[in-house]
Amino acid sequence: MENSSDNIRSQMRKGLLEYCILSILARKEAYSSAILDELKAANMLVVEGTLYPLLIREKNQGLLSYRWEESPQGPPRKYYCLTEKGRAQLGEMDAAWKEIVESLDNIRNKGI
Amino acid sequence: MENSSDNIRSQMRKGLLEYCILSILARKEAYSSAILDELKAANMLVVEGTLYPLLIREKNQGLLSYRWEESPQGPPRKYYCLTEKGRAQLGEMDAAWKEIVESLDNIRNKGI
DNA sequence: TTTGAATACCTTGCAATACAAGGTACTGAA
C-alpha cells in the first residue's frame, strides 16, 4: 500500500467527481485537459483514464454536449458544456451535497 | 432507474461510510444494528449487506475490535469499538474530509 | 522528408465499493 493518507483521500473523493465536473462546466465550457487541470488545482486529483469515461457517460446521459474546436497547436479539442438537463442535475447535486455535509457534521460532532 | 435523487445521493455517499462508522464508534461502542440505526437516522442510508463486510474489513485492518455480549432477547451481539489505530485513522479522516469540503466549495463557488 | 516532441483523444483490464437477495442461528412466547 502506498501512502495511507492518500488512500483515505482518494476513497473519500469517490462519487464526487461527477459533481465536480458539472460544477466546472457550469462556469464555462472546457475541454478535457483543462478540466483535468482544474481538478488537480483543487486537489481533486484525477487521471485521464478516469475522466474520459466519465465525460462520455455524462454525455450519454444527456447532461453534457460537446463541439469540436481547432487547437492552436496539436489535434482538435472537444469542448464540453452543460445541457439543460445537466443544469437541473447540478441543482439536485447541490442539494444532495448540502445534506451530506450536514449528515456528516451530525454524525461526527453529535453530543459534543 | 429508480428515483434520480436517490441515485445522486447514494453515489455521493460512496467512500464516506467508513468515516461515518469510525465517527459513531468514537462516541461509544455499538453493535451492528445500532450502527445501522444511527446511519439511517443521519440519512446515510445503508443496508446490512453493506455494513457487515465493512465492519469486518475495518476489523481486519486493525481499526476496530469487538467483544460478544449477551442480548436481553435473541442471539448475542457483537459490540465493536475503536482501537488506537482506529482513532488515529479517524484523525486523518477528519483532515481529509475538511480538505474535500473546502475543495468542493472552491470548485462550486469559484468566481462568484 | 522523416523523425520526434507535444498535445489530445480513447480503451482495456483490474480492484474496491455498495447493494440486492439470499442464508444461518439463537431466544422466548404462543
Add this chain to the structure above:
DNA sequence: TTCAGTACCTTGTATTGCAAGGTATTCAAA
C-alpha cells in the same frame, strides 16, 4: 414444537476509479 423477532453473515452483480496502455494530429528540427 413451531413461529416471530433478533442478530449474525455470504454470494453475485453493477458501478466506479485507476493503471497502463494505444491512436491520431500538428509543428519544428534534423
